[in-house]
Amino acid sequence: MIMEQCSCCGRKITPYENAVHFPCPNCGDVTIWRCEKCREAGNSYTCIKCDFLGP
């Protein structure tokens, strides 16, 4: 099974955490993943394609 990587911290995301994924709000082409910790902490994520810096 492929484990997704958090777009904020780079950590592998486990199926048991409340992680979230969504299309990059700017380009829409890349799936952004945020692990539970980074999402809760409001940590920034960067799109690997368009460099959009969220949230």
Add this chain to the structure above:
Amino acid sequence: MSEKKDDGLKEDFEEDFKEDFEEIEEEEVEEEFIIPVEEKPEEEEVEEMDEEIKQMFLSSGIHIGTKILSGKLRNIHLNHFSASNDFIYRQTNYGLYVLNIRRTEERLHIAAKWIAKFIEEGKTHDESSKIVISSVRRYGKEPIRKFSEVLGKNVIARDIRFVPGSLTNPNMEAYIRNVSLVIIVDPHADKQALKEAKIARIPVLSLIDTDDDLANVDLAIPANNRGKKALGLVFFLLAREVLRLIGQISSDEEFPYNREDFESKIVPIMRE
């Protein structure tokens, strides 16, 4: 975290203050708020913004924050290694933080693209996916009702109370199936929706005022989320752009609504 109000009275006062401030703002702000901050990095000054849009933003008070700056926004503002997510423009002499309307404008466009994407992708499934939009704030109810009315039945407004379990308990009558995006007006006021979106692992779009935290928010639009005109403008602009992006109108001029249609009709309580 900010020491944000828990009792209703204090909250009402704050809302009124902000609404009152808007009234003052229209006369005084012209000179007061447009003055650029000296310490701002130079790139801020060269970013052009359409004058008409700028005036529309300023007259709605969309940039007026609060006297509190949340920890996360403060950190980003102080370490301005990247201007693109620094939402703060400056602090006034009254101690009020002012939002950067260039960021607001950018984020409104990005948010519209994002919403349009969820709507388009939602159509390709057997059962259309839903977008849930919640506001328990006084001046947010009308804007989100209008937003849902304009965008159609797959955008569901929760404007009175966010019934616990709406996103997490399939056995409940209030449960909404197949939600692809949750939109909230205020992370504090709409904390039930935010909490359930987290548990249900649904992406969240939220307006962010200077005293709001970014916890569990996946896309933020910096904006005054208490002012009547500001909230009307946000949802008017979002609805119009989303309709254009999904091809229901071909230009902004075809949008058959105006800003006032999105504004709350509640008359603010003016204090002596």
